[in-house]
Amino acid sequence: MRRLGVRVPSLAPIFLLSAQRVCKLPLDELEIRVLKFVQENQLIPHGSRVLVALSGGVDSVCLLHILLNIKSKLQIKLLAAHLNHMIRPSAIHDEKFVIQLCKNLGVELYIERADVPKFCRENKIGIEEGARTLRYNFLEKVRKESSSDLIALAHNLNDLGETILHRIVRGTGLTGLVCMKPKDGVKVRPLLYISRSEIEDYARRKKLNYVEDESNYDVRYTRNFIRHRVLPILKEINPDLESSLKQLHFAANLLEKHLLKLIEKSRLIQFQDRVIFYINDLDEFEIVELLKYCTEKFNEPLNYRQIESISRLLSKSSFSVCVADKLWIKKGFQFISIERERNKISFVKLDDFKEYNFNGWIFKLSDRIESENYIALDKNKNFIRSRRPGDKIGKIKIKDLMINSRIPEFLRDEYPIICDDDKIVWIPYVYKCQVREVSGIFLSLIFDPYGCILKMSGLERRKRFERQ
C-alpha cells in the first residue's frame, strides 16, 4: 500500500454498537431480486462478514440498505468502509454524511483520507486510475484488519455496460469482455445486473438520502464521457443497450470458464523460466489462448498484433519469436515453449562422486547405479557439455540424431552430451555408446526436467510411423 494520506480519525471502527438495526418490514421487490441473485450465484456464504464499500452515492447507499434488509436471510454480518478521496471540496461533506448514515444504521464504519490528486501527480497516472488504486488498497487493508471475508461493491448494470464498451473501444480480445464479475475473489457485486434507474427508484421508494457524486458529471473522465456522451447516442439505436452488453458479458463469462478448463487439461510443463505445452490436438484458438495465458504469467501479455502474427506462424513446423524483453515463443515438433532467455551451462567437469546440475538435468556420479537411466564411464576425463557446431558421432551429425529422436530445436542447445575424454558416450534418449562396466564409475540421470516431453514426442513419432 502506497501513501494512503492522513488517516482520520483512525482505522479502528468508529461505531461498535452491540445491536444492528433489524428491519421487520416485508422485503421490497428489488431486495428480493438481489437476495435471489446472491443465492443463485452463491456470492456470499452463510456467516460471512461483509465489508460494504460506501462512497455515499446512491448505488452504495442502496446496496447497504438492501443488504441490511436481507442480512438475516443471508445470515451475514455487515460493516462499511469509506475512503475520502480528497479530490473535490465536497469530499468532506460526503465523509460527514457517511459517518451520520452509519451511526443511524448502527453499522461499524472504517474511514480514511487519501490525497488522490497528489498520488496521481507522483505516480503520473490519471485521476480515475489513481482513485481506483487507492480505494482498492484501502478496502483490502480494512477487510484484513476487520477480519471481513468479502468486500461488497455497488457496481450496477450501467457500470458493467460502460466498462465493456470502454474495453471494446480501447481494444480487447474476447476474454477482455469478462470484467466486473459477480464474484471475483473477495469482491462481490450484488447489484451487478440491476440498472441505475432501478436503484434510483428504490432510493425514492425508501426515501433514502445520498450524496451526489459530482465527478459523475465531469466528462474529462473517460468513464463519464462514455456515460454522458456515448451511451445516450447508442440508446437511440437500442434503448435497452445495457441488456445487449450484459448478453456479451454473459457469453464471455461462459467462455472464460471454458478456457480455464482448457488450461487445466493442457497439462502445462513448467520448469524454471520456461513453460512448454503439447499442441498435438489443439486448434489455433486453443493455442492462442494458452499463449496468452502463459505470457500473462510472465507478466508480458501479448498484444493483438503479436497474436495476429504468431497465429500466422503456427502452421510452420518450427519458429522462434521474441515477444518481449528476453521472452521468447518457440515451436519445435509438436511443442511450444514460452521462455525467458537465461545463461546456459555449457560445460561441467565430472570429477567427484556427487550430483551435477546441467541446465536443470540432475546427474549423479557414483560407484553405484542410481537410476535406470545411466552409463558406465572409464576412469578418465569425464564431462558434460552442450553441443558444438559440427558435432558428430562417427559420420552422423548430432543434430540429425536429435532430429531423429524428435528433440525440439529449443532444447538442443542446452541438451546434455556426456563425454569421456573427447569421445561422446551418452546423449540421454538419443544415443548411448556400448561401454564395458569395469571401472565401477557410473553416471545416473536422477532428474530430467523434459523427460515427459521427450516421451510424448516419441509417442507421437511412433504413431506417425504406424500411420505410414
Added chain:
Amino acid sequence: MRRLGVRVPSLAPIFLLSAQRVCKLPLDELEIRVLKFVQENQLIPHGSRVLVALSGGVDSVCLLHILLNIKSKLQIKLLAAHLNHMIRPSAIHDEKFVIQLCKNLGVELYIERADVPKFCRENKIGIEEGARTLRYNFLEKVRKESSSDLIALAHNLNDLGETILHRIVRGTGLTGLVCMKPKDGVKVRPLLYISRSEIEDYARRKKLNYVEDESNYDVRYTRNFIRHRVLPILKEINPDLESSLKQLHFAANLLEKHLLKLIEKSRLIQFQDRVIFYINDLDEFEIVELLKYCTEKFNEPLNYRQIESISRLLSKSSFSVCVADKLWIKKGFQFISIERERNKISFVKLDDFKEYNFNGWIFKLSDRIESENYIALDKNKNFIRSRRPGDKIGKIKIKDLMINSRIPEFLRDEYPIICDDDKIVWIPYVYKCQVREVSGIFLSLIFDPYGCILKMSGLERRKRFERQ
C-alpha cells in the same frame, strides 16, 4: 428471387471485348497489400472468374481498379455487376457512370434495375435491408449466369467496424461478432482490412472518378447513423477505433473455427426430428454452443434470455423446456435432446411376417432370427406398445427398470415394449423374458435409432459403478 424490377438493358453482358486492359505499371503499395491479403488468406484461387459488385462508389471503383492491376499475378478473370436500386433520382446517373467506366476498362458488365422502395413497401422491411436482399439476389443470379466462381465485395475496415458495433448495440453473443468474413462461401472481401481513408487516398493517387453514394449522408439508416454520429464520438476515446473492432473480429473468427471443431467432435446423433448429444465431458460453454447450433438447424435460434435460463437448468439431472413452437430441449442422464413434437406410435399389432416401424425402431417378424437382438414369440396375440401408467413386470415398475438401464426420460414414452397377449416379454436393452423357442416365430430388432446412445449410457453407468 423476388420481384427484381425492370431489367435494363438485359442480363447479357453489355461489353464483350476480347482483350481486357493490362496494366504494365509497377504495383501501388495498396495493390501490393491487397495482393498479399488475397494470397495469405487464399481468397481467390488461380483461374477464378470473379464478379465485382460495382456500385460506382469509391470503394467498389477502387476494388475494380486494384483487382485489374493484380489480376495477372492472381491469374483471374474479372467481370462486374451493377444493380440500380432506384432509390434516389441520381441512381440513373450512377448507372451511366458505371456503364462508361466498364466500357473504358474493357470489363464485362451485367446490369439491372430493381424498384427497392416498392419491394420494401410490399415486404414491410427497411430500405437498407430491402436493398441488401435485392442486391445479393441479383449478384448471385449474375454469378450463376456468367459462370463466375466468386463475388468480390468492396467492404472495408470501416464497414467491418460499423457492423460489429451495430451488432454489439443490438445484442449478440460472441460468435455474432463474426460478421463480414474475408471469405464467406462464394463472397470474398479483398479490402476488408483496408480503411476507408486509405481507399480514398488510392483513388486520389490514381485520379479515379467515382460517384458519391448520397445515402451515406442520410442518418435515417442505422448504418449511417453509426458512421456519422456514433463513431466520431468513440474516436474521441480511441482514434484507432477500427483496429480495436478488428481485434475483436479476429478473436471471434478464431473462436468460430474452434466451435466448428467442437461440433465436429461432438458426434451429434440425428434421427428424424431430433438431435441428441452426449454431454459427459462438455463444459457449460460447449453445451450452450451445441444448443445454439442445433436450434439454428431447426430454424429456431435461441435468444439470450433462453440461453441464460437454460444454462441455469444445466446442473439439474433432467429437465424439459419448450423453446419455440413445438420445439423442446430435454435432458436425461447425460444426454440432451433437441426435438420437434410429433405424433408417436403407441400400438402396433404383429400379425404378418414383415417389418414393423415403431417410432423409428424397425423390427422384423419372421420364421428366422434376423439379428442378434431378437426374441422368440408364441403363436399368440403379439404386439408392440408404448408404456402405460402403472406398467409392471412382476412387482417392479417399468419406469424403474428403465431408470436402472439409464434410458433417458425423453425416450421412455416412445420406447417399444413387446407383448405376447397381455404379458410383457421384451423391452430392448432393459428386459427380456425367458421364452422357449418352439413356435418358430421370431421378432428381430433390425434398426435401432438410439442404440448407440443406450450403449454410451450403459458405458457411463459401468464406469460409475467401477468408481463406487
